[in-house]
């Protein structure tokens with residue numbers, strides 16, 4: 007734990023308050039017994055068991071001793087005993103915790119097993135057990151609480167040691183023949199110091215509370231000595247006469263305990279991460295960038311999807327906003343299959359999620375125009391959007407393993423769509439689910455419907471995902487990398503299935519993929535995205551005449567499309583820019599062989615051929631020689 | 643425990659062992675049977691360790707426990723007679739064997755101070771403690787799960803920072819206040835000042851209110867925190883996005899898709915809290931003069947009445963182990979991927 011982190015923990019208001027309290031308590035612990043130690047012992051026969059008076063602000067106990075002074079003086083004893091117990095706990099815990107690393111395998115496992123068994127029992131039970139053995143009294147209670155906390159501390163040390171021992175430097179030290187003890191002392195413990203310090207701090211808080219508990223029960227500090235727990239126990243008997251006698255020591259215990267716990271937690275928090283805040287970007291921010299953004303072409307006739315100047319922003323960690331989707335225009339006609347291609351990070355998936363009204367909560371989505379399945383979703387209440395889009399837009403997600411609810415049967419997950427949106431009964435909905443599973447060629451659909459997702463193979467899960475989209479009759483199916491996790495054969499099956507579905511239902515399909523070959527197999531039109539914008543769109547048949555250097559680079563990197571199989575495959579050098587840090591002009595410029603001064607200004611989408619538009623100052627015109635491998639059985 | 647029907651069905655034709663072995667094989671092949679077998683084995687080992695420790699407790703005490711219990715002034719022949727009666731003069735192996743044998747007969751020994759049988763004392767005291775712990779646990783679950791879920795829904799994706807901060811800090815502070823201090827505060831506010839609820843003894847339903855609240859509040863806040871964090875983690879999962887893509891109403895998304903998948907950790911924490919609450923009754927009982935095992939164990943420790951202490955430690959320990967077993971079985975039931983059963 008670096009010094010900066012300590013400082014950061016103290017700058018946090020909670021951490022600072024906790025640390026301040028602890029300093030105050032430490033001062034009290036030193037000073038109070040010296041100043042008031044004798045006065046707190048003084049009995050006053052004239053004032054037995056009194057409530058609050060001017061002389062005794064918190065009243066007196068049964069022997070006429072001043073409660074306030076006694077609570078103050080008890081600080082030293084209460085804190086001292088708690089810290090002593092913590093020290094025992096930490097030492098015993100560390101010993102038990104590193105033993106498995108030092109001992110042989112057998113003995114190590116025995117220690118681990120013992121610790122695991124002991125951890126199952128609550129600390130108080132262990133403390134009572136040890137209190138019986140060590141006897142009633144302060145010494146016994148310190149030992150009892152220290153040892154009772156040891157197993158859980160040991161477990162923590164074990165976990166941390168196990169995490170560190172796997173690392174390279176430990177392995178290197180082992181290979182270098184460093185002895186076991188030296189290994190623990192020099193290599194393991196120093197590297198797990200941070201969580202141990204945090205937990206020892208929290209532990210001190212719980213030791214203080216536990217000690218107060220034992221003393222309260224009469225098992226801890228014995229008279230004439232006294233700590234807060236003892237005072238609390240004595241005060242509780244007379245709570246009707248003088249509540250302060252019970253409340254004052256109680257408050258002292260809570261405050262001191264909390265001070266330790268909160269300090270520990272605020273240190274831990276500084277090490278951890280902070281949540282992002284949900285905000286709206288300033289309007290000017292968008293307007294400025296929107297000027298250069300591409301817009302959707304005029305759309306004669308009907309469409310199932312129109313997005314114009316779509317932007318999706320997230321608050322940046324260091325203030326301001328980043329736009330992974332930065333002015334995208336997209337139009338899809340009924341029954342059309344459109345592919346969106348781009349490297350990961352190009353914003354293609356987020357574009358799809360945003361048009362489907364499924365962007366993450368923190369995202370800010372804006373667009374000059376947005377219409378999905380004839381519905382303008384913005385400005386409508388969520389429930390209305392759900393109702394309107396529920397049966398019209400289907401999503402097929404990338405990873406079918408994580409995209410199905412693991413604790414729900416597949417059939418139920420499919421049937422849910424029909425039950426919610428069409429109000430059908432359980433039976434009818436399930437029957438339809440079975441039917442749709444059959445449609446997507448899941449074998450033995452009745453049996454499969456009753457299984458959980460993990461019982462399906464990857465390809466079958468993906469087909470079930472498509473079946474889920476077919477529960478209603480969608481006008482638009484958005485498939486986000488539906489074939490990525492699958493092997494080539496299954497990939498083709500799923501693509502063919504999408505093609506068939508498209509042909510049968512007449513739904514439009516938007517297929518999102520990083521693989522231009524996949525898109526070329528299924529789609530009629532290709533939209534290429536780079537760095538949050540559309541850089542080129544063209545019919546699949548014209549891919550050989552791709553104009554944008556990025557599109558051409560994508561095509562050149564695909565083995566299935568390149569005709570000249572002798573030549574080594576071209577890879578695109580460099581990486582797409584971070585959305586927070588895009589170059590001023592053409593975002594592709596750092597990776598583009600044709601970049602020149604003109605490219606410092608951002609190019610807009612412009613027609614380069616009929617039905618083909620590219621955002622490039624120097625569009626290529628030399629044709630590429632490609633083998634286009636279109637899936638048979640559908641429209642061409 | 644389930645007993646396995648390993649005897650072959652009465653097949654008079656050939657007295658072969660084949661049906662029996664196939665039945666056994668079926669059982670061994672069944673992950674559930676293996677899980678239960680393994681888990682029961684672990685319970686038995688833990689119980690054996692518990693019993694041994696409870697037995698050893700009296701021997702680990704430095705000096706002569708009987709002398710300590712009877713006081714320095716007790717005549718030596720009385721001490722000797724008591725040692726003989728407790729069997730402390732026998733070899734330790736014999737003592738352990740006797741102890742375990744008596745245990746199986748339901749005999750936990752007799753109190754050194756009152757002469758009453760320990761199992762009788764426990765039988766009288768257990769219902770009060772158990773009813774307190776169970777009531778508190780029910781309150782925790784009923785309050786914490788909806789609260790945690792609601793907070794998760796309200797504060798998802800960094801919304802309502804104020805509410806989030808308020809919830810996390812109040813619950814952190816609340817969960818850190820130990821039950822007995824909370825109990826004292828409750829006694830003061832609702833007993834002494836307002837006079838709404840009785841503050842001592844076990845009687846009608848009203849007498850349960852303060853002890854149950856004292857016992858349940860901290861764990862409930864802790865549990866709500868855990869449920870919230872878990873639910874938030876689940877909300878980021880892909881399948882929740884799928885559920886949203888199906889345009890399900892939010893309530894359905896949260897109850898059918900989010901919560902069941904946050905159940906595992908909720909159950910695990912619930913089990914830990916329940917075992918903590920079982921033992922936490924010791925302190926709460928002593929604040930509210932609740933006539934349960936907690937009052938008894940403390941007075942017995944103070945009176946050095948070791949057989950009673952031994953017996954009660956055994957009951958608490960066994961209760962904790964039982965809770966752990968139940969939680970593990972529930973986890974295995976709730977987990978369709980059966981990783982727990984396999985692992």
Ligand code: SF4
Pocket residue numbers: 554555556592593594595596598599600601602604605609621622623624625
């Ligand atoms: S605009 Fe310039 S840098 Fe960008 S792709 Fe075209 S040639 Fe390359």
